[in-house]
Amino acid sequence: MNMLDHxxxxxxxxxxxxxxxxxxxxxxxxxxxxxxxxxxxxxxSRHLKVLEKASLISNERQGKHRRCRLRPEALDSAATWLEFHRRFWTGSLDRLDAHLKSEKKPR
Amino acid sequence: MNMLDHxxxxxxxxxxxxxxxxxxxxxxxxxxxxxxxxxxxxxxSRHLKVLEKASLISNERQGKHRRCRLRPEALDSAATWLEFHRRFWTGSLDRLDAHLKSEKKPR
DNA sequence: AAGTTATATAACATATCCGTTAAATGAATA
DNA sequence: TATTCATTTAACGGATATGTTATATAACTT
Structure with missing residues (x-):
């Protein structure tokens, strides 16, 4: 499992x-x-373990409590992946679209 | 299961x-x-089913083949969720940070 | 030291995931 | 029509996910 998977x-x-x-x-x-x-x-507790393994949260013992907080950086790689692909896919389709249109014209 | 889940x-x-x-x-x-x-x-084939259920791809029968293509819009809701939270989390932490700093000053 | 509170872990049941191989379907071709 | 090719579906197995309850641990409180 790599980071994106998690x-x-x-x-x-x-x-x-x-x-x-x-x-x-x-x-x-x-x-x-x-x-x-x-x-x-x-x-x-087990959901928190999953979030921890994904580095989405961290926690710190405070007396008998355990205080959890977000680790926002963990979203970066996923957001980057998504944004990249979103643009890339749309770009590809735009080019395909343009390509199809330019093919049709000659007829 | 809602769309983001898928x-x-x-x-x-x-x-x-x-x-x-x-x-x-x-x-x-x-x-x-x-x-x-x-x-x-x-x-x-089963991975493709999962991608289809998530609306990430569509396919169309072409003779005995089945041709698959991306549905880029399917990334939108996930990208929106991620971007929103990424900014919101960071914003919250910035505010927390500022808050902590402003608390320390008076001493 | 004993009791209470907060949380984690163990043991278990059930469901889903992900792969396999074998058989079924749908469409093109001989 | 029979054969072949592309793909799906079925049947199965093992691993993982998610929930439960019961028990353990760790730290405060009395």
């Missing part, structure tokens, strides 16, 4: 995206993150 | 990203797409 995989789950959205409002402990969800706390 | 999930696999990269060079049949990979052709 990032896209982590982002493919709505619970994990919701956790990220929550963290975008500010740091939170595991318990605070788990509270709004209908699933158990261990399940959240 | 998109991110589809992009999380390196074989599928390679297929997309290949299609960015131009349309191709299933067989042409399968050839460079070490895995069986039915396996490729």
């Amino acid at each position: 990032t896209f995989n982590a982002l493919a789950d709505p619970t994990r995206r919701a956790i990220l959205a929550r963290l975008a409002q500010g740091e939170a402990t595991v318990g605070e993150l788990a509270k709004p969800f209908a699933i158990s706390q261990p399940a959240i | 998109t991110f999930n589809a992009l999380a696999d390196p074989t599928r990203r390679a297929i997309l990269a290949r299609l960015a060079q131009g349309e191709a049949t299933v067989g042409e797409l399968a050839k460079p990979f070490a895995i069986s052709q039915p396996a490729i």
Whole structure:
């Protein structure tokens, strides 16, 4: 698994995206993150592990709590990949489109 | 599963990203797409199904072949999500940073 | 030291993923 | 019509994902 795999995989789950959205409002402990969800706390802990492995979050022990925060740089490679391909694909299709149009004219 | 789930999930696999990269060079049949990979052709067919479900590609029967092409719009929602969060996260952290700095000054 | 709180880990069930090979389908060709 | 080619679908197996509950750990509190 490379970095993009981990990032896209982590982002493919709505619970994990919701956790990220929550963290975008500010740091939170595991318990605070788990509270709004209908699933158990261990399940959240494992989602956090996935986000951690993707470097999307980090955490730091604070007494008996563990405080989580975003690592925004982790989005960079995914955003770069997406932007590049989005432009490249569209560019290719534009050229194809132009090509097809220029083919049609002569007839 | 919503659209982002499908998109991110589809992009999380390196074989599928390679297929997309290949299609960015131009349309191709299933067989042409399968050839460079070490895995069986039915396996490729199923990757193509995943990409199709994510609306990342479409295909059209042409005689006994099936020709695949990219659907670049499918990247839009994912790119939008990523860009938004990337900026938002960074913005939040900048504000946090500024906040922490402004807290320190008075002392 | 004992109890409480926050979180992680273990053990388990179920579902999905991803690959395989074999058989089915659909269309072109002999 | 029978054969061949391109692709899909079926049936299977093993690995991974995601949830559960029960138990362990780690740090505060009494």
